[in-house]
Amino acid sequence: MKIKYLIGFIVIGLTLIGSVVLAQNIQFPIEELGNCEDKSACKSYCDKSENTEACVAFAEKNNLMSKEKIGLARKFMAMESKGPGGCNGRDECNNFCNNIANIDECVAFSEKNNLMPPGELEEARKVQAAIRRGVKPPPCGNKKQCDVYCEESEHMEECIAFGVEAGFIQGKELEDVQKMLAAVKRGIKPPPCRGKEACDAYCSSPDNMEVCMNFAMEAGFMSENEKADSQKMLGALKKGIKPPNCRGKEACDTYCAEDAHVEECINFAIAAGFMDEKDAEMAKKTKGKGPGGCKGKDECEAFCNNLDNQETCFNFGKENGMIPEADLKQMEEGKQKFQESLQQMPPSVLECLNSEVGVGTMEKFKSGSAMPPREIGEKMRACYEKMGPPSGPEGQGESDREFQPGPGMENPGGQMMPQQAGPKPDGQMPPREENRERMMPREGKRMAPPPGEGMGMPPSEGINIQQMMPRESGPGTVGGMAPGEFVPMQPRIEQTAPAPQAAPAPEPAPAAPQTLLKFSPFGVILNFFLGR
Incomplete structure (x- = not known):
């Protein structure tokens, strides 16, 4: 205040x-x-x-x-x-x-x-x-005297009361200052610094972080999850592992994205328990960057969702050992068989797909320069239905007879065409479900404490409550490489061949893998609780 x-x-x-x-x-x-x-x-x-x-x-x-x-x-x-x-x-x-x-x-x-x-x-x-x-x-005669008077913990309540009555402290600020005051009354001493700049410098020192974090926790400025992350950070500090030389989410995102700081940031993340050795090894290998040099989940997801970049994303996963050999083989075979199916497709259906997907995109599928997404199976089914029942002897037109993928053969997206039934040939679909799991991040995997967290510092010029509150309270992640969804084709779904006289209704496409690349190695490793 x-x-x-x-x-x-x-x-x-x-x-x-x-x-x-x-x-x-x-x-x-x-x-x-x-x-x-x-x-x-x-x-x-x-x-x-x-x-x-x-x-x-x-x-x-x-x-x-x-x-x-x-x-x-x-x-x-x-x-x-x-x-x-x-x-x-x-x-x-x-x-x-x-x-x-x-x-x-x-x-x-x-x-x-x-x-x-x-x-x-x-x-x-x-x-x-x-x-x-x-x-x-308060009984102080001028600004300088009141600054000194109100910075003393025993006078905080008196000064805060005047600030409230004068209208300086309202709403959320009042709620936070009351939390701070309650902590002081319980005997929790705030860090021995005055003003934002002084407290920024004080709490940035590894030797002082424990004092600053403890006050933030006792004052109620941290959630339970944030407290747990802070304890992990303190554990790393006690091991002698110094945090990266950055403050706040944006600064640490930039700092840890630089090649010169990769190892420093990863080592602290390992020591704090935010990353395991396996993830750290991959993080060092990729240096926190995804295909095309993308950084962060949103950027990499947008990059890999663009059909023009899917081959780049696929090659990135392949080169960095993120896709098992068996799955690579299945994916390649599946792509080849899809190309073959396009060559045999009735002209009317092909024309429909060109209209739905785009001629340029279809040409990429034909050439193999792009992996067909899961939606293509649904579009193929819709196009077959749109074209209506086949004509000609016994309901089969000549052009339609040219496209016979074979009994039980699955099309991209796990879809089965109306004329398909019977056992499926092996090796035409992408990775098995259990192998695909290796390409996805584990739930809740984090390698850094919540970005933007902060803690309150004692004030300068009276009591400045803005220095006593956390910056942000959002969940913390390390914003490095997490390159989005890359779903070349759908996993195989076992189906039982129906009776020859009645083709089954097509099943909906299964859910796509959430991501090809599970490593997100950089970003905010810590926040030094510098106030918001």
Whole structure:
């Protein structure tokens, strides 16, 4: 929570002087500033109202102030008057407005002269309104004192109560700050750091992660699954395995996708129990990239679902040993037999398929450059039905007799044409169900803790609750290579030959394998609980 009881009059003194005297590329003496010879002399020079114009011009020329602050400074110069309460110069105006008793006058002055950004002005009005309602503020006289006072754990409740009454803390933020306060009351000490940047640095150190994680767990910022993952991470740290040098999901996705960091990320994932040795071996081999260099499940799924890329995906799986030899043989035989069936297909059915699938796609099937998907069997069945019953002697036309796949022969997608019955020849379909399982990820397989998780840190400038909440609470995965569905043909489905006089209705195509490549080796290995 950030509580501002005062509006420091910083337009000239604080911004300009601070910029001038702290600039590293400024050489003394400075001729434009009365030949001041050091920081102290320049500060004294610019504290005088008669030197304001020269100091602002110098700051603007040397890019020592932002355009916004330059604009505020020029507004102040145009007023030709002193600050609120007649104050003059940085120190005098700062002291005047640091006194909570002067908040009305300082806010009114800033509002009248457009010296405050809308957000700060709204916050100041909330403080004014709370004090007028009789809400007692913490016993600190100015902003600096209140920052120190409210950062002490024994004063948090008091400061939070004022923040709630003043309208600074509402909704989800209020719920989270109450969780933090409850943890403090139970004796759980927050990490010894102040402010987001300081706590980011503190909790990024492996030596401090346990303290930060424990506070996040005790404060209720983690789900049970997230707690379990955090414990795994702590186990890896205790083994002496340092986490990758990245923070947050996006940063770690990028970091661990680089070849130079592959082994580092995988080693930590193994030590934390997010990946087994077998998966790690494949992850190192593929370096976290799928066919065509795709990364992540969505990207690789889109790549491999494109018929133009299916041969690439198939070859990737083959080259990386993801498809057993027996299954490779069956898949090749199945593709050949499908090509043969297309050559024997009645022209009317072929024309229907060209219309349904596209001539270009059908040409790829014929040439063998693309694996037919499971949907092709359903489309073939629909085309046969659409063409109607065969004509000619005994209901069989000449053109139809040209296409006789044979009794029991299955078409792509596990479909059986109406004229097919009897035993099936072996070796025409893709991998058996039990072998196909090797090509799919195991349920719940994860190699990294949930991305975006975070924990709360003590505040800067009062109590900033946004530093005390997790970034995200979504389920964690490691966003590396997971290349989508690649279903060249359907697995064989045993069928019993029906009586010759009545062909059975076609069975629906079986469910497709979920993925060809089960390894997803990179992405977020950890989140350093840096607040959202």
